[in-house]
Amino acid sequence: MDIIELLEDEGIQYWTSGKNVAKSHVNVQCPYCDDASNHLGINFRNLKVRCWRCGPHNITRLLTDLFNYDYHRAKQVVQSLGADGMPPLNVETSSVPPRGGNSTVLLPQESTTHFPKIHLEYLRSRGFPPRRTIRKHKLRAVYNLGNYKFRIVIPVYMNRRLVSFTARDITGYQEPPYKMASEYESIVARTHLVYNIDSVPTGGDAMLVEGPMDVMKLGDGAVCFFGIKHNIGQILEIKRKQIRNLFIIFDNDAAGRNAAKLLAPILAPIIKRRLEVVTLHKIPDPGAMPVEDAMSLKLDLGFSI
Numbered sequence: 001m002d003i004i005e006l007l008e009d010e011g012i013q014y015w016t017s018g019k020n021v022a023k024s025h026v027n028v029q030c031p032y033c034d035d036a037s038n039h040l041g042i043n044f045r046n047l048k049v050r051c052w053r054c055g056p057h058n059i060t061r062l063l064t065d066l067f068n069y070d071y072h073r074a075k076q077v078v079q080s081l082g083a084d085g086m087p088p089l090n091v092e093t094s095s096v097p098p099r100g101g102n103s104t105v106l107l108p109q110e111s112t113t114h115f116p117k118i119h120l121e122y123l124r125s126r127g128f129p130p131r132r133t134i135r136k137h138k139l140r141a142v143y144n145l146g147n148y149k150f151r152i153v154i155p156v157y158m159n160r161r162l163v164s165f166t167a168r169d170i171t172g173y174q175e176p177p178y179k180m181a182s183e184y185e186s187i188v189a190r191t192h193l194v195y196n197i198d199s200v201p202t203g204g205d206a207m208l209v210e211g212p213m214d215v216m217k218l219g220d221g222a223v224c225f226f227g228i229k230h231n232i233g234q235i236l237e238i239k240r241k242q243i244r245n246l247f248i249i250f251d252n253d254a255a256g257r258n259a260a261k262l263l264a265p266i267l268a269p270i271i272k273r274r275l276e277v278v279t280l281h282k283i284p285d286p287g288a289m290p291v292e293d294a295m296s297l298k299l300d301l302g303f304s305i
Contacts, residue, residue, distance in 0.1 A: 192233035228259035
């Protein structure tokens with residue numbers, strides 16, 4: 001977790017560019033003075049805190065006051081944040097190309113953070129602990145209205161920025177199972193989207209699967225192209241990560257096996273050490289695995305991020 005993810009999880013508005021924001025900082029409204037703007041900056045290289053109006057503050061104390069944490073929890077969170085020196089990238093500095101004239105992603109207006117029982121039951125039926133999964137992946141639910149009714153909205157972040165989304169059917173009857181955001185609703189073309197790519201550290205290992213549910217089951221380090229097809233933009237996003245070992249784990253059907261065999265020689269030249277196509281013999285796809293089996297698979301592969 002980094003400071004940006006923490007602010008998003010806690011629902012705190014923040015700024016990474018524009019007025020009052022210095023280089024390598026994320027800014028919020030200061031809780032210590034009559035700040036009506038965003039004068040309090042957090043340096044994500046060293047986690048030092050300073051308000052342009054009232055001066056320096058302690059990061060641990062800030063978390064207790066901003067999020068209503070007790071001191072012990074705030075101290076643990078600060079230790080987990082670390083300081084990796086990686087700024088959040090905006091569209092202008094990101095390697096991800098912007099889409100048209102949109103500056104923000106338009107999530108379905110019918111979507112909500114309140115999950116109806118039917119949506120919670122769907123997640124449980126897929127082997128996901130609902131609350132933890134919703135929180136980690138910032139999922140939203142659409143009930144019975146609009147173009148995405150009876151679906152779970154899955155936001156797509158790249159370079160820590162919300163760039164698009166897809167929506168998974170929960171009924172088993174709607175086609176397609178995954179409904180991608182339109183060009184109007186996105187700021188990055190689908191041809192460049194790689195879901196969960198931010199969880200892959202530069203020079204680390206990665207697993208390439210077919211869909212977001214497969215990614216969620218395998219966890220950090222797993223990514224997908226939203227199906228078995230690929231585009232040069234997605235290949236370039238993989239290349240930029242300088243991946244050490246890549247495991248292609250597509251669905252165990254003819255289409256998945258053939259696609260993996262065709263994709264492997266395309267990706268092999270940009271993988272630093274090893275590329276392996278993994279076939280699952282006892283289950284149809286990674287998303288059908290129990291969580292314990294998914295973790296065991298990563299151990300068996302020697303997977304490390």
